[in-house]
Amino acid sequence: MNHSQFLISGFLRPPFYNGVGRQINQLQRLTIKFCKSHGGSKGMRDFIENHLVNYAKENQSVVVYVKPRRHRSPVIVAEYLNGDRRWMSAQNRNHEEILKWLSLLSLQAGDTEPIRYRKNWHTDCPSIQGPWTPFTHKNPAFNNIAFPDKELGKQLNMPETATEKLLRLVQEQKNTKNE
Amino acid sequence: MSITQRVQQWATFGRVWHVYDCSYQNPFDSAKVIVKYLKGMQKPIYHPMNDCGDHVVCINTKQIALPGDEWTKRAYFHHTGYPSSATWTLAWELHSKDPMMIMKKAIYRSLGGNLQRRHTMQRLHLFKDDKVPQEVLDNITNQIRQLRPVPQRLDHIDQEVIDNFPKIMDYPEDYLPKAIK
Numbered sequence: 325m326n327h328s329q330f331l332i333s334g335f336l337r338p339p340f341y342n343g344v345g346r347q348i349n350q351l352q353r354l355t356i357k358f359c360k361s362h363g364g365s366k367g368m369r370d371f372i373e374n375h376l377v378n379y380a381k382e383n384q385s386v387v388v389y390v391k392p393r394r395h396r397s398p399v400i401v402a403e404y405l406n407g408d409r410r411w412m413s414a415q416n417r418n419h420e421e422i423l424k425w426l427s428l429l430s431l432q433a434g435d436t437e438p439i440r441y442r443k444n445w446h447t448d449c450p451s452i453q454g455p456w457t458p459f460t461h462k463n464p465a466f467n468n469i470a471f472p473d474k475e476l477g478k479q480l481n482m483p484e485t486a487t488e489k490l491l492r493l494v495q496e497q498k499n500t501k502n503e
Numbered sequence: 504m505s506i507t508q509r510v511q512q513w514a515t516f517g518r519v520w521h522v523y524d525c526s527y528q529n530p531f532d533s534a535k536v537i538v539k540y541l542k543g544m545q546k547p548i549y550h551p552m553n554d555c556g557d558h559v560v561c562i563n564t565k566q567i568a569l570p571g572d573e574w575t576k577r578a579y580f581h582h583t584g585y586p587s588s589a590t591w592t593l594a595w596e597l598h599s600k601d602p603m604m605i606m607k608k609a610i611y612r613s614l615g616g617n618l619q620r621r622h623t624m625q626r627l628h629l630f631k632d633d634k635v636p637q638e639v640l641d642n643i644t645n646q647i648r649q650l651r652p653v654p655q656r657l658d659h660i661d662q663e664v665i666d667n668f669p670k671i672m673d674y675p676e677d678y679l680p681k682a683i684k
Contacts, residue, residue: 456547457514458644471643472522472562472633479649494669 331440339406339433348385350433353403354426355389358414359396368398370419379423383430400425404434515548518626520558520642524633525606526566527653534609537561540647541614541623558626559647560639565602565631569594579608603629 342348356376358368372390380388398414400422410429414422469476484492504512521540525533539545543555569577577594597604607629614620628639657665 455511455515457511458517458519458546459514466644471640471646472524473646476646477522477524477649479652482652490669 331438333442334439335443335446336441337446342433348405349383349430350405351383351386351402351430352405353387353389354429355391355401355403356398357391357393357396357401358398359394360392362395362397364415365398367416367418367422368414371422374419375423379426386430400429402429402432404432406434408434410434516555518557519645520560520639521645521647522560522562522643523647524563524649525561526563527568528649528651529570530567530606530609531613532650533567534606534613536647536650537610537627538613541610541626556623556626558628558642560628560630560635560643561603561606562630562633562635564606564629565598567598567606569605574598579604602631 339348339350342350356368356372358365358372360369376388376390380386398417400412400414402410402412404410410432412425412429414425417425523533523537537559540557540559543549543553543557546555548555574595575593578591579594579597580589580591582589592600594605607624607627610627611620611624614623617623
């Protein structure tokens with residue numbers, strides 16, 4: 325069996341208590357590499373001229389590095405707080421596309437690997453009562469009963485028998501006479 | 504795993520011992536109920552691959568009540584494997600040879616085909632009367648309710664109850680009941 329064909333399974337997990345008190349942007353460092361002369365980096369150059377300063381102002385917690393290099397394709401590398409590093413090529417992408425990719429990268433928490441959720445919810449505290457045991461909701465009177473017990477084994481919800489009805493009628497008759 | 508979690512695990516998967524009184528019960532209807540306890544299907548943690556079945560102690564299997572004319576019509580087939588060794592034993596005959604066999608076969612059959620069936624049957628304890636060893640009785644913490652009422656025999660009713668039973672009239676002193684032909 326080729327295990328690489330299957331998704332890794334896991335649970336839905338936010339970064340350590342992120343957003344409970346305050347929200348910390350998980351994207352920490354952004355490295356933009358591009359070439360000053362090649363056509364593949366045209367969109368990246370446009371992005372740096374038009375949007376990069378604005379982007380850096382809006383995301384002040386992100387450190388942005390811009391690294392020109394000769395005759396190499398443009399690349400975006402995002403590094404996250406949990407140590408994940410996401411590399412993506414921006415070859416032949418125009419500046420609008422790059423802006424969209426960057427906004428996606430800055431919203432992510434660094435989980436670059438897709439996982440199959442074993443459950444669609446997750447809680448650190450599954451149960452306050454604790455798991456079920458055979459003694460949960462058990463009548464404590466059972467501790468003092470000697471099994472087998474005649475009354476406990478009897479069938480429930482039986483209709484009244486003719487004998488019981490006769491005895492009941494006689495008892496009622498007696499009660500009315502006494503009154 | 505901490506010691507509390509370990510104890511919690513033991514508590515959740517602890518096997519419970521149930522007792523079931525077979526007297527005047529239909530073994531085939533009772534088997535359907537007993538099987539649920541043997542497999543642990545009454546538990547919220549049940550899963551077919553979860554080993555959570557309970558023990559069931561069936562007492563008074565000699566007192567089972569077969570419906571209709573099943574005592575004389577129901578046949579139990581057995582073949583030893585040798586030629587011409589097939590036997591068909593009637594229910595009353597089998598019951599006189601082994602008073603636990605009809606109950607056992609009814610439960611074995613209603614467990615359904617499964618590799619776990621023999622292991623599940625190991626958790627069934629059959630007794631022909633109510634003489635159960637003390638070490639078995641010590642384990643029991645629950646009782647399964649019977650499916651039908653147990654009829655009361657006249658010779659088991661107290662004489663006082665019989666005397667005080669309401670009557671319309673008393674028979675005369677010299678009354679002779681009609682002779683049974």
